[in-house]
Amino acid sequence: xxxxxxxxxxxxxxxxxxxxxxxxxxxxxxxxxxxxxxxxxxxxxxxxxxxxxxxxxxxxxxxxxxxxxxxxxxxxxxxxxxxxxxxxxxxxxxxxxxxxxxxxxxxxxxxxxxxxxxxxxxxxxxxxxxxxxxxxxxxxxxxxxxxxxxxxxxxxxxxxxxxxxxxxxxxxxxxxxxxxxxxxxxxxxxxxxxxxxxxxxxxxxxxxxxxxxxxxxxxxxxxxxxxxxxxxxxxxxxxxxxxxxxxxxxxxxxxxxxxxxxxxxxxxxxxxxxxxxxxxxxxxxxxxxxxxxxxxxxxxxxxxxxxxxxxxxxxxxxxxxxxxxxxxxxxxxxxxxxxxxxxxxxxxxxxxxxxxxxxxx
Amino acid sequence: xxxxxxxxxxxxxxxxxxxxxxxxxxxxxxxxxxxxxxxxxxxxxxxxxxxxxxxxxxxxxxxxxxxxxxxxxxxxxxxxxxxxxxxxxxxxxxxxxxxxxxxxxxxxxxxxxxxxxxxxxxxxxxxxxxxxxxxxxxxxxxxxxxxxxxxxxxxxxxxxxxxxxxxxxxxxxxxxxxxxxxxxxxxxxxxxxxxxxxxxxxxxxxxxxxxxxxxxxxxxxxxxxxxxxxxxxxxxxxxxxxxxxxxxxxxxxxxxxxxxxxxxxxxxxxxxxxxxxxxxxxxxxxxxxxxxxxxxxxxxxxxxxxx
Amino acid sequence: xxxxxxxxxxxxxxxxxxxxxxxxxxxxxxxxxxxxxxxxxxxxxxxxxxxxxxxxxxxxxxxxxxxxxxxxxxxxxxxxxxxxxxxxxxxxxxxxxxxxxxxxxxxxxxxxxxxxxxxxxxxxxxxxxxxxxxxxxxxxxxxxxxxxxxxxxxxxxxxxxxxxxxxxxxxxxxxxxxxxxxxxxxxxxxxxxxxxxxxxxxxxxxxxxxxxxxxxxxxxxxxxxxxxxxxxxxxxxxxxxxxxxxxxxxxxxxxxxxxxxxxxxxxxxxxxxxxxxxxxxxxxxxxxxxxxxxxxx
Numbered sequence: 001x002x003x004x005x006x007x008x009x010x011x012x013x014x015x016x017x018x019x020x021x022x023x024x025x026x027x028x029x030x031x032x033x034x035x036x037x038x039x040x041x042x043x044x045x046x047x048x049x050x051x052x053x054x055x056x057x058x059x060x061x062x063x064x065x066x067x068x069x070x071x072x073x074x075x076x077x078x079x080x081x082x083x084x085x086x087x088x089x090x091x092x093x094x095x096x097x098x099x100x101x102x103x104x105x106x107x108x109x110x111x112x113x114x115x116x117x118x119x120x121x122x123x124x125x126x127x128x129x130x131x132x133x134x135x136x137x138x139x140x141x142x143x144x145x146x147x148x149x150x151x152x153x154x155x156x157x158x159x160x161x162x163x164x165x166x167x168x169x170x171x172x173x174x175x176x177x178x179x180x181x182x183x184x185x186x187x188x189x190x191x192x193x194x195x196x197x198x199x200x201x202x203x204x205x206x207x208x209x210x211x212x213x214x215x216x217x218x219x220x221x222x223x224x225x226x227x228x229x230x231x232x233x234x235x236x237x238x239x240x241x242x243x244x245x246x247x248x249x250x251x252x253x254x255x256x257x258x259x260x261x262x263x264x265x266x267x268x269x270x271x272x273x274x275x276x277x278x279x280x281x282x283x284x285x286x287x288x289x290x291x292x293x294x295x296x297x298x299x300x301x302x303x304x305x306x307x308x309x310x311x312x313x314x315x316x317x318x319x320x321x322x323x324x325x326x327x328x329x330x331x332x333x334x335x336x337x338x339x340x341x342x343x344x345x346x347x348x349x350x351x352x353x354x355x356x357x358x359x360x361x
Numbered sequence: 362x363x364x365x366x367x368x369x370x371x372x373x374x375x376x377x378x379x380x381x382x383x384x385x386x387x388x389x390x391x392x393x394x395x396x397x398x399x400x401x402x403x404x405x406x407x408x409x410x411x412x413x414x415x416x417x418x419x420x421x422x423x424x425x426x427x428x429x430x431x432x433x434x435x436x437x438x439x440x441x442x443x444x445x446x447x448x449x450x451x452x453x454x455x456x457x458x459x460x461x462x463x464x465x466x467x468x469x470x471x472x473x474x475x476x477x478x479x480x481x482x483x484x485x486x487x488x489x490x491x492x493x494x495x496x497x498x499x500x501x502x503x504x505x506x507x508x509x510x511x512x513x514x515x516x517x518x519x520x521x522x523x524x525x526x527x528x529x530x531x532x533x534x535x536x537x538x539x540x541x542x543x544x545x546x547x548x549x550x551x552x553x554x555x556x557x558x559x560x561x562x563x564x565x566x567x568x569x570x571x572x573x574x575x576x577x578x579x580x581x582x583x584x585x586x587x588x589x590x591x592x593x594x595x596x597x598x599x600x601x602x603x604x605x606x607x608x609x610x611x612x613x614x615x616x617x618x619x620x621x622x623x624x625x626x627x628x629x630x631x632x633x634x635x636x637x638x639x640x641x642x643x644x645x646x647x648x649x650x651x652x653x654x655x656x657x658x659x660x661x662x663x664x665x666x667x668x
Numbered sequence: 669x670x671x672x673x674x675x676x677x678x679x680x681x682x683x684x685x686x687x688x689x690x691x692x693x694x695x696x697x698x699x700x701x702x703x704x705x706x707x708x709x710x711x712x713x714x715x716x717x718x719x720x721x722x723x724x725x726x727x728x729x730x731x732x733x734x735x736x737x738x739x740x741x742x743x744x745x746x747x748x749x750x751x752x753x754x755x756x757x758x759x760x761x762x763x764x765x766x767x768x769x770x771x772x773x774x775x776x777x778x779x780x781x782x783x784x785x786x787x788x789x790x791x792x793x794x795x796x797x798x799x800x801x802x803x804x805x806x807x808x809x810x811x812x813x814x815x816x817x818x819x820x821x822x823x824x825x826x827x828x829x830x831x832x833x834x835x836x837x838x839x840x841x842x843x844x845x846x847x848x849x850x851x852x853x854x855x856x857x858x859x860x861x862x863x864x865x866x867x868x869x870x871x872x873x874x875x876x877x878x879x880x881x882x883x884x885x886x887x888x889x890x891x892x893x894x895x896x897x898x899x900x901x902x903x904x905x906x907x908x909x910x911x912x913x914x915x916x917x918x919x920x921x922x923x924x925x926x927x928x929x930x931x932x933x934x935x936x937x938x939x940x941x942x943x944x945x946x947x948x949x950x951x952x953x954x955x956x957x958x959x960x961x962x963x964x965x
Contacts, residue, residue, distance in 0.1 A: 053861050058381040067378030074867025086858035090880040099876075100866025147862070159858075395768055402762065403779045409794040409838065410782075416797065428808040429798065482691040489684035497688070497695045504699030506951045508898055510923040510940040514709075514933065515702035518718070538694050545691065570683030599787030601902040606928065616789040620906050623793050636797060643790040650785035651778075658781070658846055 002065055004029045004187035005050065005155060010059035012049060012211075019045050020211045023059070030185040036198040037208035038234075043191045046208070047157050050189065052076050064154050074100070076155075079148025083160040085140045087132040093119075093143045094128040097150050111150075118149040121183065137165045138173055145180070158190040162197065174200055195235050199223070207231050225351070229358040232281050232351050238315060238326040240281040240351065247352070247361075249275040254352075256280065259321050261298040265348030268361055277355035284315065285328040286349040289341055296344025302327075304339045318343065417441060417637035424632050440633035444641060448634055450621040451610055457638050460618030464598060464645075466529055467614055471536035472593045476586065479541055483548025484574050488560050498545070505542035513606060520607065532607045532614075536597050544589055551585040552578060588660040591653050595646040615642050703944065710937035718933055727938035737939065740917040743829045747836070747918070748897040754837050755893050756886070759844030764874065766845070767852045777849070781842035788839065792906025795835035796822060822908055825915035832900075832907055832916060839903075840896065844889050851885035852878070887954065894950050898943060919943050 005027040012020040019042050027033045035043040048054040050061060052073035060069045068076045087096050094115055101111045119125045122142045132140055141161060148156055158177075162170045178201055181188055192198055198205050199219045206216045207230075215227040226232035232240050245256030252273065253260045263273060288296055302320035314329045318341060327343055335341060352361045412429050417440050419433040427434075446456040453459060486494050516535060517526060525531035555578070563573045579586075604614040613621070619642045623635045650657050713723045731737050762780060766773055783791065798804045801820035809817040821831030855878060863873040879886070901920035908916040910925075919939060927936035 048861075051861070051865060053864060055383050055385075056381065060378070060380045069381070070379040070383045072867070073861075073864045078865065080862070080865045082858035082862060084856050084858045086856060086862040088859070088862075088877050090877075100868065103866065103868050103872065147866070151866075395765055395770060399762075399765055399770070399776050403776055406779050406783060406838065406842075409791075409798060412798055413794050424803065428811060429803055430808060478690045481687045485684040485688045485691075489681050491681040491684050491688070494684075494688065497692050500695040500699055501691060503955075504695065506895060506947055507699065507703055508920070508940065508943040508947055510920055510936075511706050511944050512698055512702040513923075513940075514718075514927055514936065515705045516698065519697070537690075538698055541691065541694055570681075570687065595785055599789075601787065601789050601905070602924075606924075616787050616902075619793070620789050623796075624906070624909060632797060632803065635793065639790050639793045643786045646785040646787070647782065650782055654778075657785070658777075 002029075003027060003062075004031065004064060005189070006062040007050070008060045008062075010046075010049060010061065011057045012045060012054065013057050018211060020049070020056075023211070023213060025206065025213065025216070027187055027189065030187055032181050032188045032190065032201055032203045034198040034202035034205045035189065035191045035208055036193070036195065036205050036234075038193055041208040042211040043193075043208045044159055045211075047159055047189060047191045050155075051078055051080050051157050074104075077153050078155045078157055079151045079153035080157040080159065081141075081144045081148055081161045083163050085132070085144040085164075087140060087143055087147070089132050092129050092131055093124060093135070093146070096132070096143060097128075097146050100147070101150060114150045114152070115146075118146045121149065121180070122146050138169050141165070141173055142176075145177075149184075154186060156186050156188045158188065158192075160191055160193070162192070162194070170194075170197075177201060195237070199235070207234060225360065227360050229279055229281070229353040232353070236283055236285075238284050238328075240283050241287075241323070241325045243280040243282075243323060244355075245278065245280060247273055247275055247278050249273040254278070254280050254347075257322050259300075261347070263347050263350075263352075264297060265346060266350055266352065267348070268352075270361070274361060278361060279353040279355060279358070281351040281353065282345050282349065283328075284326040287325070287327045287343055287345045289327060289329055289333075289343050293342040293344035297346050299342065299344040302341045302343045304335055304337055304341055306337055307335060316341070413636045413640050417444075417633055417640055419633055421631060421633060437633075440631070440637040441641070443631070444622075444634045444638035448622045448638060449628075450613075450618055450625065453611075457615060457618060457622065457641055460613060460615035461641070463529070463608075463612050463618075464615040467532055467536070467604070468594065468597050471533045471540075471597050472590060474533060475537040475540040475544060475593055476589050478537060479544030479589070480548045480579075480582075480586070481574070482541070482545040483550075483552050484578055485570075486545070486549045487552035488557075488573070488578075489570065498549070501542045501545060509539065509602060513602075517606070526607065527609045527612075529608065529612055532603060532612075535603050535607050536593075536600070539603070540593055540596065544593070547585065547589055547592075548582075551582060555581055584656075587653075587656055591649055591657055591660040594649050598645050706937050707941050707944070710934065710941045712934055712937075714933040714937070716931040716933070723934075727934045728942075731935060731938045731942065734935075736914050736917055737919070737922055739914055740919045740922045743916060744897065744900070744918055746829050747833055747900065748894070750830075750833050751836055751840075751897055752890065752893050754833075755841055755844045756889060758837065758841045759889065760848050760879075762841070762845040763848035763852055766849055777846070780845055783839045784842045786839065788900075788902035789906045791835050791839045792832075792903045795831070795838070796907045799831050799834075823912055825912050828908060828912065828916040832903055835907060836900065836903055840893070844893065847885055847889050847892075848882070851882040855881055887958070891951065891954055895947065898947055 003026040005025070007023060007025040010020055010023040010025075011018070023046065035046060037043045045054065049056050050063075052068065052071060056069065060067060062068065063076050063078065066077075087093075088099065091099060097115045097118060098111045101114065106114075115128070116125075119128055122145060124139065124142050124146060127135060127139055127143065132143065135143065144161070145156075161177075162173055165173065174197055177190075181201075190197075190201060199222075202219055204216060204218055205222050207214045207222065209230055215222060215231050217225075217227075222231060223235055226235065229242075243254070243256040245254055247254055247263070248260075249272070251260075252263050254263055266273075268274070293299055300320040302318035302325070304316050304318050305324075306317040308315040308317075309331070311331055313331045314333055314335070316327045316329055316335060318325050318327055320343065325343070327341075329335070353359060354361055415432050416424065416429060418436045418438070419427070420435065420437050420439070423434060444456060445458050445461075447454060448456045485491070486498055516538075520526040520531045520534070525534065559577060559581075560573060563577050568576065598614075599616065600614065601616045601620070604617045608614070608617075619638050622638055653660075709718050710727055711722050711724060712719055713721045713726065766776060770776075786794075799806075799820070799822045801807065801823055806817060806819040809819065821827045821834070859877060859881070860873065863877060868877075899920060900918055901924065904910060904916055904918050904921055910917045910921055919942070923936045923940045923943070926932045926939060
C-alpha cells in the first residue's frame with residue numbers, strides 16, 4: 001500500500017545551523033507514529049515541516065501521494081493540535097471548529113454537519129457554545145482536536161498536546177487519543193518528549209537526536225532491542241544499568257573491572273560475538289534477587305544503598321563489584337539500606353553496544 | 362488500467378515535482394510592500410530632524426533663497442554659537458545656555474528626590490502593607506488621570522504660603538508630586554515581583570524597614586532605578602507647563618526659554634538660530650534615548666501601564 | 669508578661685507609615701484637596717485672587733458662551749477624534765509590519781520612536797518651520813512649478829488644527845506602535861500556526877483573531893491617547909500660540925490664559941473643572957470595566 005506520508009532526503013537549516021539532516025521517513029496509512037526525543041532534537045521542527053509551517057531547505061514531502069513540498073499548510077490535507085491548544089479565545093468552541101471551514105467557503109449546512117459530527121465523536125456537544133476560557137484543560141484539548149477533525153484531514157499532527165496538563169489528566173487523555181485513533185484510523189504523527197506517551201500510543205516510534213532519526217521501530221523493539229546506547233538510555237525508568245568493559249569472543253565472556261561473566265544466550269547482531277571494548281547494559285527490571293538470583297546465569301553479591309518503595313514495586317540502588325546499579329524488586333519485599341542482597345540476571349535480556357560507535361552489537 | 366495508475370503513482374513518489382526550498386525572491390511583492398512602507402515612513406519620521414539640522418547649518422541668506430530640504434551649500438556653525446550664547450529673551454541676551462543650566466538645576470534634584478520618595482512608597486506598599494496604604498495608592502493612581510490644570514492653582518497657593526513660589530525648589534517639589542503616581546506604581550510592581558521569601562528571611566534575620574530597603578531591595582532593583590531615571594529625565598527635561606507657571610523668567614527651564622526665543626515677536630526671525638536652539642533643547646532626551654535603547658522602551662512601556 | 673503584649677495598633681509598621689508621609693500628603697492635600705478646592709472655587713467670582721464670593725453657575729454660563737472656549741472644545745474634539753483613530757491605525761499597522769520577522773527591526777523601531785523622546789515644544793517648533801508657507805513644504809512645491817499649490821495649515825484658521833495634528837501624530841505614534849508590538853509579541857505563536865493550517869489569510873487573522881486578543885492593549889492605548897489629548901497644550905503654544913487669531917485654542921490653554929494672563933481665575937477654575945468632567949467620562953467606565961470586573965472575577 002502507498003504510504004500516507006513519505007519524506008525524502010529532508011533537510012532544514014537556519015543559516016549555519018542544521019536542524020534536520022537528510023531525513024527519510026515513511027508513515028503507513030492509519031499508522032500512529034510518535035516522534036520522541038529530548039528538547040532540541042528536531043522532532044517539533046520535523047512536524048512543522050510536514051505541516052508546512054516551516055519551509056524546508058532540501059528534500060521532498062509527500063502526503064497521500066501528492067508532493068506537498070511547496071504547498072500551503074491549509075492545502076496539505078492535515079489537521080494539527082498544538083501544545084497550547086491555540087484555540088481562538090474570543091470564539092466559542094463551535095466558532096473555533098467552523099472558522100476555517102467558513103473561510104474555505106463551505107456551504108453552511110455542510111459546516112454544521114461536520115461540526116456536529118466532530119462534537120459527537122469528541123463528546124463536546126454541550127460545550128459548543130462556550131468560549132475556551134470557560135473550558136477545563138481536557139475540554140480545551142478536545143476542542144483543539146475537534147478543529148483538526150472537522151477538516152476531514154487524512155493526517156493528524158500532534159505537537160506535544162498533553163504537556164500542559166497535570167499527570168492524572170494526561171493519563172486520561174492519552175487513553176482518549178488512543179481510542180480516537182482506533183475509531184478514526186487516520187494517520188497520526190505525534191510529537192512528545194514523554195516516553196510513556198510514546199510507548200503507549202505508538203505503532204512505531206522514531207527516536208530523534210540532533211536532527212537525525214536514531215531508531216524507527218515498534219515500541220516493543222525499541223524497548224527490547226535499542227539500536228544504540230542513546231536509545232537504550234532514553235527509554236526506561238530508572239535508566240538501564242551499564243557495565244564498562246570488554247568482550248572476549250573466544251571465551252564468550254564480558255570482562256568488567258576484574259569480574260567476568262558469560263554472554264551465553266545473547267543474540268549478537270552479527271551472529272557471533274566480536275572482541276573489543278563495549279558497554280554491557282541490563283535494565284533494572286531484568287535483574288532478579290534473592291532465591292531467583294541463585295538460578296540466574298550471572299550472579300553478584302550486592303549491598304543496598306538506597307530503597308525507593310513505589311508500592312507496585314520497589315527500586316533499590318545497590319553497589320556490586322564497584323558498580324552502582326538500579327534494581328527493580330517486588331513491591332512487597334522488605335529490605336533496607338545496608339542489607340546484603342544477592343542479585344543476578346540473564347545475559348539474553350542484555351543490550352551490548354560498541355564502545356566507540358555506541359551501536360548495538 | 363489499474364496497472365498504469367499504479368505505475369504513475371509509484372513514479373510520483375520518486376524524486377519528481379517540487380523539491381527543496383520554495384523559491385522565494387528577495388524582491389517578492391510582500392517584501393517590497395513591507396520594506397517599502399517602512400522605509401517611506403521612516404524617512405517621514407526622520408524628515409523634521411533632517412530639516413532642523415540642515416537649517417541650523419545654513420546662513421540666513423541661503424535660507425531665504427533656497428528650499429528647506431536642500432543640504433547647506435556653505436556650512437556655518439554661527440547659528441549654534443548664537444543660539445547657545447547670544448540669543449535674547451526679554452532683557453537677557455546670554456542665549457539658551459541660561460535655560461540649559463536652569464534645566465540642569467531643576468533636573469538633578471527633581472530626579473533624585475522623586476525617585477527616592479517613589480521607591481520608598483513602592484517598597485512600603487509592596488512589602489509592608491499598613492492599614493489604609495491601598496487607599497492612598499488608589500488616590501494616587503486616580504490622581505494621575507486628573508488634568509494638571511485642575512491642580513495648578515491650589516499648588517500655586519500652597520507654594521506661595523511656604524514662600525517657594527517662583528523658586529527652583531518649588532518646581533522640584535512640583536515635579537516630585539506629579540512624578541509620584543507613575544513612579545510609585547513602577548516601584549511597587551517591581552518590588553512585589555521580588556520573592557516575598559527573601560523579605561521574610563530578612564525579617565527573621567532581624568532586619569527592619571530601612572535595613573531591608575537599603576541592603577536587600579535597592580541592590581536587587583538597579584534596573585528599575587535606571588528605568589525610573591530615564592522616565593524622569595526625559596519627562597522633566599521636556600516639561601513646559603510647570604516651568605512656565607512655577608518659576609520666574611530668570612529661572613525658566615530650557616523649553617520655556619526656547620519657546621520664548623523662537624516665538625518672540627520682536628526683531629527679525631533668524632530661522633537658523635531657532636533651529637539650532639530647538640536641536641540643542643532636544644539633545645538631552647535624544648541622547649538618553651539613543652544611549653538607553655531597549656531600557657527606554659521598557660520605561661515607556663512601564664509608563665504606559667499607568668494608562 | 670505584660671511587656672510581651674503586642675504593641676498598640678498605631679505603632680505597628682511605624683517606619684512604613686512615616687516613610688509614606690509624602691505619599692499620603694500628596695494624595696490627600698494635592699490630589700483630593702487641590703481638586704476639591706478648584707471645583708469649589710469654580711463657583712466663585714474670583715478674578716485676580718481667589719475669593720469666596722459664590723455666584724452659582726455663572727462662571728459656567730460665561731464659559732459656554734465664550735467663543736474662545738467653544739472653539740477650544742471643537743478643536744479638542746477634532747484633534748481628539750483624528751488623533752485617536754490615526755494613532756491606533758498607524759501604530760498598529762507599523763507594529764504589524766515590524767512583526768513580520770524583518771531585518772533591521774531595531775533600526776526601524778529606533779527611528780519610529782525617537783520623536784517620542786522630544787518635547788512638545790521641540791516638536792511644535794520643528795513642524796512650525798516645516799509647515800511655514802514661505803519657506804517650508806508649500807514654498808518647495810511651488811518652486812517646483814506648481815504655482816497654485818496651497819499648503820499652509822498653520823496660517824489658515826479652517827485647517828490649523830490639522831497642522832497641529834500632523835505634529836502630534838509624528839510625536840506620539842511611536843509609543844503606540846511600541847505598545848502594539850509588545851502586544852503582538854505576547855500572542856501565542858501557535859495561534860498563527862493554527863490559523864495557517866485553517867487556511868485563514870493573514871489580514872483576516874489580524875482582524876478576527878489577533879486584534880480581539882489584544883483588547884487589553886487597545887484599551888490601554890486608547891486611555892493613554894485620550895489622556896494625552898486632553899492635556900495637549902505645549903504643542904499648541906509652540907506651534908501656533910493658539911493662532912491664527914483664536915483658531916487653534918485648546919481647553920488646557922484656555923485654563924492657563926484665564927488664570928495667569930487675563931486674571932480671571934474663576935473662568936480658569938470652571939474650565940479646568942470641565943476638563944476634569946471630560947476625563948471622568950472617559951476614565952470611570954474604563955476603570956469600572958478593568959478593575960471592577962477583575963474584582964468580581
